[in-house]
Amino acid sequence: MKTMKTIIAIIALVASANIASAVGNLRVDILPLSGDRAVVAVSSKAESQYEISIENSYGEVIYYKETEGNITDYRKVYDFSKLENGDYKVVATIDGATSERTFSVNSKDISVGSLKYMADPVFSFNNDVLRVAYLNYPGENVDLKIYDGNDLIYSKSIDNKFAVNEGLNLAKLKTGNYQVVLASGEEVYDYSINK
Numbered sequence: 001m002k003t004m005k006t007i008i009a010i011i012a013l014v015a016s017a018n019i020a021s022a023v024g025n026l027r028v029d030i031l032p033l034s035g036d037r038a039v040v041a042v043s044s045k046a047e048s049q050y051e052i053s054i055e056n057s058y059g060e061v062i063y064y065k066e067t068e069g070n071i072t073d074y075r076k077v078y079d080f081s082k083l084e085n086g087d088y089k090v091v092a093t094i095d096g097a098t099s100e101r102t103f104s105v106n107s108k109d110i111s112v113g114s115l116k117y118m119a120d121p122v123f124s125f126n127n128d129v130l131r132v133a134y135l136n137y138p139g140e141n142v143d144l145k146i147y148d149g150n151d152l153i154y155s156k157s158i159d160n161k162f163a164v165n166e167g168l169n170l171a172k173l174k175t176g177n178y179q180v181v182l183a184s185g186e187e188v189y190d191y192s193i194n195k
Contacts (some may be wrong), residue, residue: 026117028092028101032110036081038103040090042074048094050074057087080105089113096120121164121182123191128171130193132182134164140185146170147179170195 025045032038042050047070054063062083067074074092089102097120102113121134136142139160146154146168153173158164170178173195180191 026099028099030112035109038110042092051093053091125193130168132166143183145181
């Protein structure tokens with residue numbers, strides 16, 4: 001039993017380290033040039049293909065781009081004069097890691113807000129053991145739930161712990177399909193298990 005717990009902890013630690021490396025290297029900056037133009041700069045230490053989007057306060061994507069090839073730096077001057085006054089965010093994603101920078105546009109200037117890091121959780125299911133690793137960069141309360149169809153069969157509140165590493169032995173569950181849900185703030189991630 002101790003060996004199984006040690007193996008689960010090592011796998012979760014390696015997964016968390018890989019996620020942390022990707023997120024820690026990804027940065028989004030917005031450098032205003034005038035009242036309606038700004039440089040959007042995305043950088044990471046390793047060459048990667050970026051997905052870059054600009055979203056309004058309703059979560060609607062108003063601009064999307066995938067970079068061609070692997071690069072370490074992306075810089076582009078954006079003209080925000082056609083945007084309505086309001087709050088927006090630039091979202092950059094590489095390898096399951098996301099960085100967001102908020103900004104506001106008004107008739108006179110562009111105000112740059114905070115930078116937020118996020119990383120997708122890592123799920124795995126092998127030999128009846130469910131493993132979940134998640135780095136809670138936003139510091140939100142985290143809930144882990146397992147559903148059998150519409151029936152909730154497991155629920156755990158993990159509070160706002162930074163490094164979430166869970167290993168659950170599901171050997172006693174009957175054969176079937178299950179849905180694992182990890183919720184952190186407004187983000188919801190799911191994973192299907194076929195046992």
